[in-house]
Amino acid sequence: MTLQSTTTESSWWRGAVIYQIYPRSFADSNHDGIGDINGITEKLDYISDLGVDGIWLSPFFTSPMKDFGYDISDYRDVDPMFGTLSDLDNLISKAHALNLKVMIDQVISHTSDQHPWFIESRKDTINDKADWYVWAEPQADGTPPNNWLSVFGGSAWTWEPARKQFYLHNFLNSQPDLNFHNPAVVSQLLDDMRFWLERGVDGFRLDTANFYFHDSELRNNPPRPKNLAAGGDMSNDVNLYSMQSHIYDKSRPENIGFLKQLRSLMNEYDGRTTVGEIGDDHSLKLMAEYTSGGDKLHMAYTFDLLAHDSGAEYLESVIDSTESMIGDGWPCWAMSNHDVMRVATRWADGENQQHLIKLLHAILFSLRGSVCLYQGEELGLPEADIPFEQLQDPYGITFWPEFKGRDGCRTPMPWNSTDNHAGFSQNTPWLPIPSEHMDLTVEQQSAHEDSVLNHCKALLSWRQRSPTLVKGEIERLEAPEGILAFHRHLDEHRVTLVFNLSNQTKLIGEELLHKWGLDDYSASLPIHAFDGAWLEHDGDNNWVNFSQLT
Incomplete structure (x- = not known):
């Protein structure tokens, strides 16, 4: 089935507010404890009523779910856990009827190790997909090809006995990196993205958009300078990853050429857009580089407002740095997402939490650029404290208890306090719903004029009425x-x-x-x-x- 986008203005994305949905945790329509596409469709009226311009769906593709959908084994299908392609078509149709754009994640820097491409590639060095991933010989002493590290801990290289070579993975070893130096890989990925454009999606959020290319010479990364604080991505200070300057394993100059190819594809379709995720020590500089000139990404976001730093002085520095570099590029801002601690705990913890959350919303909706609003932020949800025995995130399991992973920001949406499991599902959810969220449900906040939810909706309405704030x-x-x-x-x-x-x-x-x-x-x-x-x-x-x- 082919659906056409209802886009009428090609620059709708400039200043738009995009509501991020983490499908596993939004709404469960079949009551198996895991959110799904039909659950999202049932809640589109709620999203429309917020006053946002569109939605961004985190991955729903076929996947073994070792990284909860960010390890894709089929770029052109919906995982049965979430529904079917027909369900997604219905979601797109209803969203467009409500004048909501639909953006979907594209996780193309790597695949699952269960993707057919990798299953073939790992067999030997002469198959049709032999050069579709990043393979390298061991050093003479049997150690990995270089010192590159994984964001999720340990070496970024894993030995494959069948090929007698190492393969690269910037994240889990079940997420092998694709070889973007191979034109056949790039051509295939662009074709897979065209598949979704033909189905009517209005744009793509590009996961790890600066990770696509690696240094073809596989040079070692140098140590991080002592005066450069760790940050700029989703690494943490208990992970050795933050001890390197990642100048050879990501953010390579060849990335620009691919982004231009992608923009050419997007330009074939009216009103489609891209937003890239950039994690790097110099992320604002990259954001400017990747969004300038009108021939690469439409917009990008960094981790600068997803960091632990806060306060007026820090926000001033982010604004000043962005404006000094951005030129004709376009930023996209977020204060929370599925990878970081919720801002209510990270920046607003304490007795004045609700007042400060309202103020942070006001700041976010007032900045120059577009906005990504993560599900539950309109409720002011704090980070959930998940006990170790209920953790799902492999990142958190590895570094517990110094780093508890990302489960605390991924707990199910609390819709009401009367139904089982806060109205999310009739069965036990995949992650527990914390007791403190039961006093912050959509139903309860909708009934109180001064709630964070109603304040957020009023701010969004004010922004929509002000072209000055939008553009x-x-x-x-x-x-x-x-x-x-x-x-x-x-x-x-x-x-x-x-x-x-x-x-x-x-x-x-x-x-x-x-x-x-x-x-x-x-x-x-x-x-x-x-x-x-x-x-x-x-x-x-x-x-x-x-x-x-x-």
Whole structure:
């Protein structure tokens, strides 16, 4: 079945808010404890009512699920765990009827070791797929070809007895890396992506978009400089991966050529888009490089707002760095996703958690760029603490207890507090639903005007009504400590936004207000703790407090 996209504006993605869905944990329609495509379809009205522009579906493809779908064994089919191709067609059709775009994950840097390509490739060195993966000879002493490390721990190389060679895997050893230096591999992957474009998807989220190419000479990575903090990707400080500068195993210059080939494919279809995930020590620089010129990715996101750093000063540095490098490129922002601790715990833990979550939503929806909003963030869900015996994530199992993995941000959506398992399923979910989430369900928050959910919906409505926030430029402003302030402007229209990330009321003096161009004010402006204000320069010049929005 072929479905056509309902896209009418080719640049819909510029400034869009895209709601990320982790299918295993969103809604379970057949009550086997695992979310599925039909469950998502049943909840599309809820998503539409939030006021977002589209959805991004994390992988639903055929997979042995060793990394929960990020290890694909068939790029053109739906895993029976989630449903069928027909179910997905129905989802796309209903989403388009609700004016929601549909983006899907593309995990093309690697496959599952159960993919037919790898099963053939690993047999010997003369088969048709022999060069489809990254194979290398051992060193003379029998050790791996070089010092490259896996994000998930240990060497990035695994010995294959049948071929008497090592194969490369940047993640689990069951996720062998494809060889992008082979044109046949690139051609096949682009053809597989065309399959989904023909089915009517509106775009792709590209997993690990800077990992596609490796150094053909297999040179060793150098040590990470001592003055360079670990970060920029989903590694952690208990993993030896963070001790290297990854200049040869990812972010290679050849990646640019592939991204241009991909953009040429996307340009054949009206209104389709791409957003790339970039994990690197210099991720903002790469984001600018990968999205500039209009001939590569449409947009990209980094881990800079997914890190543990926070506060006004840190956000200022991210904005300044991005704007100094981005040029005509386009950023996409996220404060939480399926790979990192939820922002409610990472940045907003404490007695003022709900106030700070509302403020973080306001900041996220005010930045220049597009936005990815991870399921449950509209509820302000905190990270779940999963006991070791219930862990599913191999990354967390390996590094427990110093690092507990990604299960804590992947627990099922709490829909209501009256049905079994918070309305997610009638059977025991694949991950437990924490008790603290039972007071934050969709049903409960919908009934309270001042809830995080209703505040989030009001902010999204405000953003949708403001072309300046969707597509305008950004100019950061000098501000007191603990205050983040910037202008957004489009043509003659300007919005001034002020956010107080401190626990004290801050006074914006008359002199600073005038320096910001607010000459109509002859008195200081108080901004309460964990609160904010904006001023739209449209002739009325009325300050509006975020807490009054709902």
